[in-house]
Amino acid sequence: MKEIKVPELAESITEGTIAEWLVKKGDQVEKGDAILELETDKVNVEVNADASGILAELVREAGEDVEVGDVIAKVDENGEAGGSSNEGDTSNESKAEPEEKSEQTSEQKPSAPAASSEDVSTEDSSSEQKGSKGDVVATPAARKRARELGLNLSDITAKDPLGRIRPEDVDAAAQGERKKEEKQAAPKQEKKASKQESSEKTEFDKPVEREKMSRRRQTIAKRLVDAQQSSAMLTTFNEVDMTNVMKLRSERKESFQKKHDVKLGFMSFFTKAAVGALKEFPLINAEIQGNEVIKKKFYDIGMAVSTEEGLVVPVVRDADRLDFAGIENGIMDMAQKARNKELQLDDLQGGSFTITNGGIFGSMLSTPILNSPQVGILGLHNIEKRAKVMPDDSIQARPMMYIALSYDHRIVDGKDAVQFLRRIKEMIEDPYDLLLEG
Template sequence: MKEIKVPELAESITEGTIAEWLVKKGDQVEKGDPILELETDKVNVEVNADASGVISELLKEEGDDVEVGDVIAKVDENGEAGSSDDSSDQEDTEEQKEEPKQEEKEEKESPKQEEKQEKPSQDSSSSNQQKDVIATPAARKRARELGIDLSEISARDPLGRIRPEDVDAAASGESKKEEKKEAPKKEKKQDKSSEKTEFDKPVERVKMSRRRQTIAKRLVEVQQEAAMLTTFNEVDMTNVMNLRKERKETFQDKHDVKLGFMSFFTKAVVGALKEFPLLNAEIQGNEIVQKKFYDIGMAVSTDEGLVVPVVRDADRLSFAGIEKGIMDVATKARNKELQLEDLQGGSFTITNGGIFGSMLSTPILNSPQVGILGLHNIEKRPKVMPDDTIQARPMMYIALSYDHRIVDGKEAVQFLRRIKEMIEDPYDLLLEG
């Protein structure tokens, strides 16, 4: 018998929740086959069988929390699929074959046994009574399964022989009696529970997923540990929108990907990070670690919660490369195909609430990063132009949340203004990004 344990997942992951069993007891598995899906703090991972054989036992259920090293299942390396079911079928057929012989014997012995039943001794045990009862082997087996005393079952057979249908009838009768007895108790319990609840109206309680618990925990930790502050600005999107409109068809034909706004802002972020490197750093103890790479996290909303996969080396990518990278990680996130390496090592994050219609918000830092840029909806608003005329322009509010422990307000404001300048002048963006 081989035990299957929760394997080592990653340095930062020591536990998870069983999201779904992919096998059931009696299934044949080969070494390396996925047997369950495990939900961790970051991604869902598959746990594979480390031996070939038949699943003999599942020790944990869906929804159970498990830790690395816990035994979750057992594999019989010498077993055959469905062997347990086959053996039970064989027992049934053997009992059926023996049943006629048993019935003949019982018919001959019935007079003696009836006499014994008429004069039972007061000192006899319940087990002896069970043996004295006339019943077919199939009925005895059925009674054992249902936990019913054969001596309390009345037989319909003229000879007093108890058959399986007599056991089932007795079981259904007992269940109805129990239901009648328990119904008033249940009603009373429900009444008491409704009196104690803090809500006067119906509610539904749903256990938080492990990922949602982790998100909640880390967001609170960031607010407690970081000196988080947010600065705002607004961007005139006219030039970028015109450029995108002119080039989007040729861009898609050439690169097989759409030209979106995220690639423009990613390029602008990289250019601004080069000018203000403290926003591309993190704090470790008493040291500031300035990163010389530009791995940009892209916040993606999924059914299980927010995840932040990373587009690597964004400073080395073209607009097409960035768009493909964003599309790739977003698709993986929504299809639950993200790997741990897709989420680790980001240096700065961009979150786009504008796709949901957000006008203005304060993004929360993605620890241990010290900066996050929030994008919002594009709306036409009146803007005073250099010649004092007022025009309706497509405007976007942008927000920069930063850790004031290492980033001063001056740097944060200048960083955000630099992004504004590059977005409003896409040619400058091409040079600086």
């Protein structure tokens, strides 16, 4: 019987939730076939069978949390489809057979001329132990080890074909007990933490609907709270006149789409402007590790994307080396992957700065939360016509956008944050200069 275990996923991911079994007990599976979908903190991944045969047992059910290395299924490499029910009977018979043979052998052994004195003494000792300890056969070292660990020998499974318990079997059982105790302790802690919640349940006199948070939603919640608790987060604001960008976009959008087969959006302008501003203010493109500041010399820009399962932040790599078409293609590709649940772990890791656009949902103003361990995030908002006083003191209705920069005040001073945002404003209000500077 081949055990299928949760494989290594990524350095930062050690557990997940079984979202859905793609096969059922008794199905024929081939090595490499996808057998279940595992929901992790970041993306959903498929777990493949690492052996061919009949799926004899589903050890864990859909909705259960599992860790890397946990056994989730068993495959009978010699089985036939539909024969899983008979397999148990056969295995029981085969187990019973050796026991009968073992008893017959033990009865015949005293008269066997080939047995040495050492074998006879060992057999006698085992027989005494067997008779005095409820038919449990164990070596003296195993018995001593079990006493030290406070384990009952009758609860320990022997790997020895003859059923003799050895010290390594005792250690394995002890380790299993520890894991069992840890798993039992976890719900107790959750129960304590949810006492207040359970008391609140009785307060509802009218109908309510409760549903368990998905693993991804739980992770998002935890990361957002951690970001606020582990950083000195502050937000500064400015407003941008979008007149020139909208004019340029209107002039070039048809030729741009015809040439590059992608629409010219606002995100490519802000990405280019952000990269330019990050080069001038490198601490906003940094992170803190212990008592060190790591200044990143690359510009991998995370783009917050909303999906049905929650917010994800895929990364557009080397945005400083991409032209407008390259950035737009990168954003479109990542957004499509996110909505089709095709993002890989590599797509979400290693960003140096993040841009989030709440304006597409109509947000007028917000304070974005840092995407730790990054120390800066740029928030974009809705474009609304507002009265603006022009240099000649005339008042005009102009398309305006509020922009926000949340930053970690531990390494980014207010002066740099304000100047960073002002530099983005200048580049967006003069997009021709932004195009020339590349």
